[in-house]
Amino acid sequence: MGTILKCTNLAKSYGTTEAVKNIDMTLEENTIYGLIGRNGAGKTSLLNIITGSIFQDYGEVEIAGKKINRSEDIEDLCYVKEKILLFNHVKVMELLEIASAFHKNWDWDFAKDLLKMFELNPEKKFRQLSRGMESHVGIIIGLASRAPLTIFDEPVLGLDVIMREKFYSIMLEDYSNYPRTILMSTHLVNEITKIVEKIYIIDSGKILLHEDMDSFRNKSYYVTGNRKGVENFIEGKNVIQCETQGNIMIAALFDTINDKEMHNARRLDLSIDGMPLQKFFTYFVDGRNHIE
């Protein structure tokens, strides 16, 4: 699989605050990525640099093999920002018409279907839209653009759970018909687990982890049982969190467990369960911050 985005040693500071610290990031073609991090972790700064909205202090960004500079047209990209600033007095349909000119793969039939699916009146002016409807406009632009690299920054802000689920299913269905690279930044960690194929975890301007979701699922476990048994079992393993309640111990592992170890766990009467991404994220980021 080819590379659609390559960032090398990206760094950006605002005064004395380092927002992005020497980030290397490579996105492959036709893959859905999740970028997760706490508020202020550097997600939006990183995305703004990748898309040329702001400029890195040093480092390089390449999209589809083309180095991005300040005046460069980035043809293969669609970036939907968290807060979509658009023209207040312009109708939704006019906004889509303008946006369509900038995206060579734009699909009008799909855009019109999306308007219906999200029950968005194309004759409404942008200033008349609620926060959720504004997010719908961004989502329609992002999906209908069918850009080889589509970046959503917190795309579901202001949407209720039904609309969020609708967005995820529409995106997945369209992605299966028209594969492309989608990078989605969000703080709704559990919701993206079923969508993304790979994740990047960012904190304090640094990429802490990048992992395939399949590989992640095979490495993140809770081990629960009597204290002595758990302690024996986790020896030499990558433990990211440990809790004890009386004689019961719960350990959160980020490590592989082979068949022999599984058998051993059963023998020790330990239960092994998968760990949700959100829990892993909390332990992983919080644990690192305590250590630092």
Place this chain on the structure above:
Amino acid sequence: MSRLLSVVKGSYGVLRVYLMILVGLVAIAFFINLLLGIGNINRNSEVSSGNIVTIFLLIISGVLPLYFFKRIINLGASRKEYYFGTIIAYIFWVAAFSVFNIIWFLLEQNVFIEYKSYFNIIEIFGWDRYGVIGMFIYQFSTYLFIVAFFNLVFSCFRDRLALGIYILLAAAISVSMSISSLREAVFKGVAILFFNPTILPSTILTFALIGLLFMAGWFFTTRREIYK
């Protein structure tokens, strides 16, 4: 729709509200004053409504760099498309207002004169000395120069380098206005550019300066960052 045309269309979407408000207000004032003139209640000379409505050109040179820029980029335009599309929009509006002012000036001279007299910059600056084509060329080059200048001022908004330009500009204006010999030189320079009886050299010089101003505007546009 081509990308540049899309930028122009987007700019119209933003500007039409300002245009409607300005034209509406000026039209109301014009008709009230005309009625007063017809009724012989007030026949005092007034500033031409065509000239007043041309203030719109100042509005666009502020609104497009300050408001329109980040929004059109959010819709997918590149900085280059924004800038060239914006220049096309400037040229369109400058040409449209130059033509409008000629028509309005002729109406004032031939129709409204029965009831009112007007101060019109075309007459004051002597832009009518070469007929309709001369009126257009003088206006077009002068208006475009002003638009290009304000476009630069607003394009470098928030840029550290621009602070130097602002300080230089403020210093140049205050010094040149306070020293009489400099004041005369400034007026001479302005006269050469905009009211010069020899239309060709002054137009060429003005367009050269317009080109420089737009180039400087482009330099600052490539440095502008969009955080939201």
